[in-house]
Amino acid sequence: MIASLQIERMLVTRGPHVLYDEPFHRGVNIIHGSNGSGKSSIADFIFFGLGGDLREWKESASRAENVYLQVATPSGTLTLRREVSTDPARPMSIFFGPMSDGLAAAAEGWQHLPYRRPDHGYSFSQVLFKAIGLPESISDGSSNITMHQILRLLYVDQLTPVQRMFRVENFDTWQTRQAVGDLLLGIGGYDLFDKQIDLRETEQRYKEAVASYRSLVAIASGYGENILIEHITAAIAQMDDERIALLNSIETLTAAGDDPDDQDRLKSVRSQNSKDYNVARRNVSRLESEIETLEYEVADAEEFIKHLKQSISDFDDAALTFAALGHLAFEFCPSCFAPVEPKEIGHCELCNAKRTDGEEDSRTLAVRLDLEMQLKESEALQADREADLSTKQAALRVARQAMRRATSTVEFERMGAVTGRESAIAELSRKVGFIDSQLEGLQKRLELSRRIDAASIAKEDLNNRITRLKGEIEAIQRAQNKRKLSAYTLVSKQAKGLLDQDLQEHSDFGDIEHVSFSFADDWVAINGEKNRAGSASGMVILKNSFALAMLTSSLIDKQFKLPRWMLFDNIEDKGMVEERSWNFQRLIVRQSAQFEQPHQIIFTTSKIAPELDGSDLVVGRRYTRAARSLN
Template identity: 30%
Template sequence: MKNNTSVYDQFFYQGINIIRGDNGTGKSTIMDLIYYGLGAELSEWTAEPLSCDKVFLEVSCNTGIYTLSREIEQTGKSPMLICEGDYLSSTKTENQWLKYLNRRSDERHSYSQQLFDMMNLPQHKNNDSANLTIHQILRLMYLDQITAPTKILRYDTNYDNANIRQAIGEYLLGLDDLDIHELRQQLIELERDFSKIEGELKAIYKLLSKGQQDFTADKLHAEILAVESEIYQSLQKKEEIRFKTKKELDDMQKEQAKLILMEINKCTEKLENLHVQSSFLSNEIIDSTLFLQSIDYRIKSLLESKITNESLGSLNFKYCPACLTKIETIRQDDICGLCKSPKNEDSTKKSYLHMLNELNFQKRESEKILQSNKNLLDEIKTKIPELENLLSMSKLNYKDYLQSNSAMESQIAEISNRIGFLESKHQNLKERLEFFANIEALIKEKQQLVVKISEVKDALAAKKEKTKNRLLEVCSQLETTTMNIVKMDLGFEKDFENPEEFEFSFPRDTMWLNGKSKFSASSMVLLKNSFRLATLVESTKDINYRFPRFLLIDNIEDKGMMPSRSHNFQNIMVEMCEELENPYQLIYTTSMISPKLEGGNYCRGIFYKKGTHTLELNKI
């Protein structure tokens, strides 16, 4: 519709419907509009349909006749209006139209859910992101010209992955009990959460030294209690000093000054040793890294040498590569063709294997040493700041003793400095406790996810086991029917004449005939269409299929299809469909209709000549 005027109005009957016309007359436009009107998301429009306002479709479903309406938007995600009854009656009433969004809301479910209900198709009972939508199942019902002929499903740039493709196939062929797709979605979410937590923990561990990684909340709690106890004792000691005699304080000051000086010397010596160790380990790490690089290069060179040896061993030189003198040819496998020395291939292979094993052993041992040195260096880098803080505090205390006017002042100053240090340490330990508590929470959550993932995998395996027989039965029948169709081709592809096996995979979006997944472009089109026709045929025979028995084919002459080959396939489609007993609808387009079908009961509308268009926009 454009400006409330119909620019294309055609009745499509149950069974076969053919739209014919020259290339460029808008046959694909009609197929895209049907595809979009049924609920697909379509954003790649040509100018003609995009200039229109709305598309209306009258559809017959399991529960009755309905009229669907969607505004044509560039995004392809416009809502759908649904009215119960045929198109003519829907134009006479306005208040019976119900509006549905492409995603469900709190007030109303999506148009996908409504269409599934109208077709009496079961639905997954989980969230929108995991549900199959009408857009997804239409991907198996529409063969367009843009999608590569090697692909089973219509291309989708927004919602396509192996899991979704598998769910589409299993759902429409009736291979699952609806729980399998939901379990797969749960597994994906659980594994995503697991990977996220594992990544966070790896990043944390990378920042921590080996010694810090061994900390636990219990250890930190114990250390905090010890620091709190020392702070309490220092405060008590500070109070006791006020009641000491001058002589006692002087003696204590001298003894404390001596202890502080010893502590300063001790810390200085430790710091010097740690800096020496740090420098040594840094050099060792650099040397080990370079040594490992050299081992990798030697392993690579050894493997290249082995390949070269094997290649040259099979060559017979006619002239000496050094002086170009003709070489006497001796055709013996155990004699070198160049120097005539005896060859022992077993001994050569053993030598290569021995050297490779030796290099790999050196690499493993060097990697262990490298990692050990890195861990030691991390521990040292953690200890150095702690010792530097302790040394600074001790020097400050010693300075206070030297500058103090009285023994009491120096004693109190020393204890106050110690209390300040302990309080700072206490705060640091509390922050670390919170940090490690978060780590332990992540570890606990990771462990819970491992259990949940295992449970979902077990449930998924049990469900798959129950549907195994159904899977084998459906796949076998589909494969047989597809091969029977392919056999009727006119001999354009040798493998099609008497195929021995046909396989398909929805997750991989691929088909194989006699083990091959690629043929000429036109042969791939015919194989793809044969498989889709087989799906339609089998869906009318098997009540467990959920395929809506509806097919849009817009690629009959795609990829350079010869007229005779196209005519033959059209005749095959019609003959097979005419034998079907249950209701179905097939709509296909062609620019070279089979002479047997031209002008017959299956043709819809005129033959659109070059220069005309299916959309009569000149009406407006």
């Protein structure tokens, strides 16, 4: 699938009032108006409507409540809706069909999706990636690659410094910029990005593991050599033997006499031990019952998951069949076998409903996403059940051990006679208690020793993981080098060709031998010089030429994942003379006309080239301060 995106209509509302409602088209779309007339607000609404995270709105734009976008994708027509707010990470509602149907549909007809990936289900970025034809982000690391991050490179705005390619934002990382740039140029998916993020996090965890290990060793240093596991286990075994000998002595003394008070006390102890046994037995019974229920649920859910996987497979087979055969004409009703009257072209052969271009693809995407979401949620719930089952099985083992101890105590009491000398038993019991306290201390020391061993192993594992990740990153980079060279060379060549067509009387680039760029470091350079342009307007031309070069390169090379779409809101920014702006506008139109592949370029201008003013390329009317873009 070739990645593609096209805006077909944008609607901005405040309650029942329409603030903006205009259709867009393939190719070049020009938003024209004087400075301060609201052109940038329209660009911001497009950015926000597609999934950008916009929090600061111009005063006129802040009056809006909802932004609707009808977009065409390879998977069909979608309608997107977002509520305008200063809150970050706003969710999105998606209707799988044209806007006219979406506006008439009930709330249940829309899918409400969060900004960030939830534990169960999809984020709106995941759905849009699938519809547009972008690789889906699978791992937790890749969840950082959202529509917002993609749009940061596709939306050339006015507020970002002209030296930077990506729309400016806080907490920006070079790994994210590199991943987005390489993704759009078709260099790779998320493997390299995921491993770079994994390496960064693993190195941090390694530092923490080293600190934890040193802290535990410092605590253990007070015990000297007695912290070794073999020494501790030997000491525990010796004390266990002493404890058993003392208990045997207590058993012997209990046969020496039958003091009535001791007998009453023994009855009380026996009663308590019996209660403990009953509690342990009920706990075991409860856990066995819960485990039996869980095992049934796990087995039942496994069958449902198999059913969903089969349904998705059958759905894909049906979609392939439909793609191969097209719409089927029925002579007889498949339900009652009555003759079916011929239908008009473009209508369903059974129900006679009119078909809309892209609508069936949208419904297909919606059904498949619903099946995938059910599968994802079922697998997540199944994982929770299996984890719960494992926990309960472990608890059952502990409970059975406790019941065995309680059973042994009760059986021991049943075999014993009435207690004898209280003072001797008390002394022996005191010694048993002392040994128990020593055993508790040894057990804690043993636990500390085990923690040190575990910390040492974890530290070593993390160090090995760092070494492995570095090797895997190098391997991926080597594998991508050929594709990267091809894609970067094409963009560089296209950018040079565009810059060579800048007006010579205003150009300050000199002789251009090559154009280089770095997504990670966020710069474009001419002949290796990042600030080759001697003026701010020259930097604007350089930045816009690079963005346009990425778009035209995607129309030449099908491996590009850039969705054949670009938005410019700075055509004549930084005091550019109108002749230079006109030249770049004409360049955009000429470049667009060279390609038959579907694409869309949207740009705003206050200095429209004379021959473009009033043409079919202009979207809406000319906006002024008195008649702004938002009604």
